[in-house]
Amino acid sequence: MSAFREEDPRINSIRTKIRLVPNFPKQGIDFLDITTLLLDPKAFKNTIDMFVERYKNKNISVVAGIEARGFIFGPPIALAIGAKFVPLRKPRKLPGEVISEEYTLEYGSDCLEMHLGAVQRGECALVVDDLVATGGTLCAAMNLLERAGAEVVECACVIELPALKDR
Amino acid sequence: MTSRNVEDRIQKISSVIRVIPDFPKPGIMFQDITTLLLDTKAFKDCIDLFVERYKDKNISVVAGVEARGFIFGPPIALAIGAKFVPLRKPGKLPGEVIREEYSLEYGEDIMEMHVGAVNAGERAIIVDDLIATGGTLRAALNLLEHVGVEVVECTCLIELPELKGRDRLGDKPLFVLVSAS
Numbered sequence: 213m214s215a216f217r218e219e220d221p222r223i224n225s226i227r228t229k230i231r232l233v234p235n236f237p238k239q240g241i242d243f244l245d246i247t248t249l250l251l252d253p254k255a256f257k258n259t260i261d262m263f264v265e266r267y268k269n270k271n272i273s274v275v276a277g278i279e280a281r282g283f284i285f286g287p288p289i290a291l292a293i294g295a296k297f298v299p300l301r302k303p304r305k306l307p308g309e310v311i312s313e314e315y316t317l318e319y320g321s322d323c324l325e326m327h328l329g330a331v332q333r334g335e336c337a338l339v340v341d342d343l344v345a346t347g348g349t350l351c352a353a354m355n356l357l358e359r360a361g362a363e364v365v366e367c368a369c370v371i372e373l374p375a376l377k378d379r
Numbered sequence: 380m381t382s383r384n385v386e387d388r389i390q391k392i393s394s395v396i397r398v399i400p401d402f403p404k405p406g407i408m409f410q411d412i413t414t415l416l417l418d419t420k421a422f423k424d425c426i427d428l429f430v431e432r433y434k435d436k437n438i439s440v441v442a443g444v445e446a447r448g449f450i451f452g453p454p455i456a457l458a459i460g461a462k463f464v465p466l467r468k469p470g471k472l473p474g475e476v477i478r479e480e481y482s483l484e485y486g487e488d489i490m491e492m493h494v495g496a497v498n499a500g501e502r503a504i505i506v507d508d509l510i511a512t513g514g515t516l517r518a519a520l521n522l523l524e525h526v527g528v529e530v531v532e533c534t535c536l537i538e539l540p541e542l543k544g545r546d547r548l549g550d551k552p553l554f555v556l557v558s559a560s
Contacts, residue, residue, distance in 0.1 A: 233473040243473045247493055250453070250463040257457055283449035284465070287416070288457055291423055297416040299450065307402040307409045327413055 222258040229255045244371050246342045263368055264292040267338055272365055274337035276300050278353055281342035298330045300353050315352035324352045333361030343371040388424040393557045395421045410537050410559055412508050430458040440503035442466055444519055447508035464496045466519050481518035490518045499527025509537040513544030
């Protein structure tokens, strides 16, 4: 369910800035490209503001962002609400000791990692990515945080592809 | 804001960066900024220091190098009213791209930017977490200059001065918060 009623005028300014690129990364996939949103400072700011308004008084102390496009939206939200930012990364990128969560892709599997000690038991967390499709990546992210004892308050994405029945 | 205040903030930032020995391979002391991101005040101070430096310089483009440049670039861009342009590994950007090849210690890599992301004559800064040999930043610089952008400065949290990355940038200014030797 969208967090905001369609009447919020900022939604349209954001939606129109997202570019659809057909047949990427392969034939038949319509890729939703947020880089064009980032080229419009006002629309990018509106995007962040809408998330901040929703999360600022919810006692959230952790914003976890999924590599790599979650790194673009997560930190500005974290800074604005006074939370720490925790990057969730592909294997072997994080230099310290990590916990890993494997998840399935359409073909094969992948793995998401988080630094040990990044979150404390009982913290309230938000997971951020640019887009939710099947939800596999977000589930892996939630599992990582919950294994570390955090409570995932919500997952926040700029775009949802509801046809893929992610929730 | 006094210079003592700047020094204090830099000192704090430096103290929360974690050094991990032998990563990604033996002999390398890896400068880990993820611990900085866990310190809300230090992370904010870090962004503020960059914003204070660039906010009245008519900069319309903040280009960030994948992936850690994506963490620091967007908050700076938002605060100074500039657009954010991600510079990515090959095959990640979905639209038409221009690419720049650059050498690594062993082998080569490619950096890509979307066609049309920037316009000739725009003023830009390039952001990454760290400059080592300068190869990555040099590639980013080339990408932007090839399309007529004026790169005002390259900006990083950390410099490894022994690797002389600064020289690789030629006459392009480099600004860093912390020098790690």
